[in-house]
Amino acid sequence: MKFNASIEDTFIWTNNKNDSYTTKSACHNSVPTLSLLNYRKMNPSASCVRCGLQDETFLHCIRDCEFSRSLWHYIGFTNPNFFSNMDVYDWIKMGTIGTHSLIFSAGVWWSWRHRNLMSLNNETWSLSRLSFNIRSMVETFKNCFTITPNGGSVDRFIKWNNNNFSCTILNVDGSCLGSPARSGFGGIIRNTFGHYLAGFSGYIQGSSDILYAELYAIYKGLLLAINMSIDELVCYSDSLHCINLIKGPQVKFHMHAVLIQDIKDLISQSNVSLCHTLREGNQCADFFAKLGASSDADFTNHDSPPEGVQDLLKNNALGILFQRD
Known part of the structure; x- marks a missing residue:
């Protein structure tokens, strides 16, 4: 395919003759x-x-x-x-x-x-x-879809702990892999400098519900942090839907109402902030969630970093920026 520098990149719609969407x-x-x-x-x-x-x-x-x-x-x-x-x-x-x-x-x-x-x-x-x-x-x-005033897309660069909190950081994620789908959850706790403190992963038997996996990751991560006697914690999740459910009003009739309320109770009893991150800032948690989905263990506490996550940890600790896709 030939490229011409004078032709500006643009989106086209191939389902009609003039390439314009209708x-x-x-x-x-x-x-x-x-x-x-x-x-x-x-x-x-x-x-x-x-x-x-x-x-x-x-x-x-x-x-x-x-x-x-x-x-x-x-x-x-x-x-x-x-x-x-x-x-x-x-x-x-x-x-x-x-x-x-x-x-x-x-x-x-x-x-x-x-x-x-x-x-x-x-x-x-x-x-x-x-x-x-x-x-x-x-x-x-x-x-x-962040748009500039002139209508152009904005390049967004994301890093671990993108909000620069100076306390213990928990990143969590859920995952569904394969066909039939296997659900898993996972997360990682680090100090403010990105040094590894703890990690966890687990398999959710008989479920392919990604929302449940995302919520369960938050729940198990908060329990682990409480057991570690962490005083101040920021929890990052890349599921904005989960965060809205937890921060929003009580949802008595939601299919995961009990789990959501359990998370609300844990947060109310401790010094925890819940924040959204984009997936580029949540790569280590994604690693642990996929590890959980591919295992048969209900819960595994990783005292040291598993093989394969070290490079991600290093990049996060260095504050390397990743461009949002």
Whole structure:
């Protein structure tokens, strides 16, 4: 392939002739709503099982069913024009342009997820819980896509202990490997200079739930730090969702509510700060999590650094910066 220095690098979309993205070129009417499944002879009825009032088309499922409509109202979409457009492509295009594009995108995703929870699991979430998850997703979007005022992407450089805390540092991570997936967790405790104090890893039998693995890593890491009588601790995780769940309001109806509350209790009883890091600053914890997923031990305490992690430890202690992918 030839390169020309006068041509600026840019993203292109190959699914239409002018290489520009359009929602029409990306959407294929393949969302498995009951209307589509009925049309394909895969479901006996096209009626919405939640309200029973209309066929479950995409727009009815995501936007117009009374359960979905109440969610949109709750997060601020109250303009009647928002609900009047009956063309899917135009509605999505309208929603993904402008200042509300991120919360619109998250709203579409969680409206669909809530439909699945209600229809498949007979589980209904409160509007406040759904709103919390939507706003957490928006924060994740913002952290992933930092934009300069002129519209260009910002190079982001990450290091271990990126916030420069001067105390004991705990990094944790969860991992799912292989097929069928094996879940594991792990973490590492170091002093403020990056010197190794302790590490841990473990295998979670019969689970492929990455969220549980991430939460369990935090829980086991905090317990280890307490057993080591560490007075002041900063815990870094690269799961922003976990951090939001722990720092947010009590989630009584979450599938991991007990574990989340156990973590909240540990944090409230000790001098612990919980922070988000990008994965480039969490490489050692990732090593231990993968070690746990590939083992058969429920929990292993590593008194000394395992083989293969020494170079990562050295790079972290030296404060080497890694560019965010």
